[in-house]
Amino acid sequence: MAEKDIAEKQLLSYADVFANIMNVILFQGDEVVHPEELTDVLPQSTYKVDGKLRQQERDVAKLWKNSELRLALFGIENQSAVDRTMPLRIIGYDGAAYRNELNDKNEKMYPVVTVVLYFGCEQRWKKPRCLKDCFQIPERLNPYVSDYHINVIEVAWLPDEMIAKFSNPFRMVAEYFSQMRKDQEYHPSEEAVRHAKEMLDLMALLTDDVRFTEAKENVKEGESMTMRSILLDKIEARGEARGEARGEARGEARGEARGEARGTEKTWVASARNIMKNMQLTAQQAVEAISVPMDLRAKVLEQL
Template sequence: MAEKDLTEKYLESFSDVFADIHNVLLFQEELIREEELEDGPTESTYKAEEGNVRNQFRDTSKYYRNSVYKLALLGIENESKIEKDIPIRIMGYDYTAYRSQIDSEDNRRYPVITTVLNFSDTEWKSPMSLYDILDIPKKLQPYVNDYKIHVFNIAFLTKETRDKFKSDFKIVADFFAEKRLGIYNPEKHKEKIKHVEAVLNMIQVFTNDTTYDKIEAGIIERAKTGEVITMCTFAEEMTNKGIAIGEARGIEIGEARGIAQNKINVARNLLDILSDEVIAEKVELDIEVVRSLRS
């Protein structure tokens, strides 16, 4: 989980990606510009009621500001599974941000807005507020303040929404959405990847495919030469590396079975990145054989 958080934070730390996420998902308009953002705190320190100093960590945060004032503190929290108590956790993050304003010498106050990105294949429908997790007697409910959160299911975003992204987050959103549907084909995604290492690392962690580790150095070197890197480049390197791995494993089980086993090994290496149809075409296997590898 910690490794996933790190890769998510890495990509979102780029201001163009951070602004893009908020403009498309939260504000649904071009409200924030990249140059209006500056890095915010990921660790908040505050004094608890008993007098002890405590701290909390959030995934990514940036100040949205004009030339004079901070207009807001925007935060992103990344989740890989549904977390029941997250409204309380978000309350904690937001409170410490407000508390730091109280403790500062500046008398001006600005809002704190936190967005939750769900990267799992399970649609997040609840909890979406404090009311969703509290067992409140009906007579007490009018006296209990609610606390709502903003959650977006990345793997369930429509194509119409995904096409609005202008940063590398479109590449990531397309990957998660189409991978969930089993239709992902990198040959249909020829967009240039700007933050190559960050995108590569995020996908590697979420697919648990160690082949990404093997292609990372080569991909980064190609990017340094000025080559345009796309998801097709990833797939090409994955296929080539998969063939090499398959050949090495094939030798171990004997030349007679080696060719067939090579193809099976290559196909297995590609299950988390390509659709069954694309794998069957690239590796020259029957589609039913590829589908059987998923069972």
């Protein structure tokens, strides 16, 4: 669990990545926050339950001090599943940060800004985005209940023009989730990746795409690599090792599918699904690998 937590936070903890994310989300891409103005803040805080002290921990937190001496604490929370209690969690983190300010008499007071990065691409964030939505509040009591809004960023639903404002590697992370939501396929960039190992660690944890897990084992420190070379070229390299198996799969598929008047659409679908499962290929790669007839290809793809 500790290793997972570290991998999940490492990429976003880089000052250049953190500053870029904040600039795009909070300042429409203007370079307001500079990496050299950020300092790490201990993400842990404590609270008491039944007389016992317990710990809570943000994913990433940094203190920002710009040239005008304004201070702000920025927090980032990674979230791959919708969480209806998120407003309660965020108010706990932010409240602990403000409590620390009260305890430190020598420090200037500063605001706290927390951003929740939601990486789900199958469903939108339809759970509470503010404290009041977590409860059923009687109408007459509602005016007296203080509210607290949270900033949820649905990464997979960001507009393309906003994603383009991110610098790599977070732009590539956002592109992956956006493309998977819209097309169920990922088309890797040919741009060299910065912080490649950390990005692959994060993607391996956030997705079910086994290519990221396999690829991160082959990334060497300091080596210049593109997302295409990391993922697609790796598949092509494996192709030679799998050539025999793929050839047999293709021959079997052709034999079955062409046995009776070139076979049936159902047979091609079954064969494509089998090769997708065994070789971790996309639907498009599978139909090409087993040479599905062009007149049937669109119908087969619809069912994969």
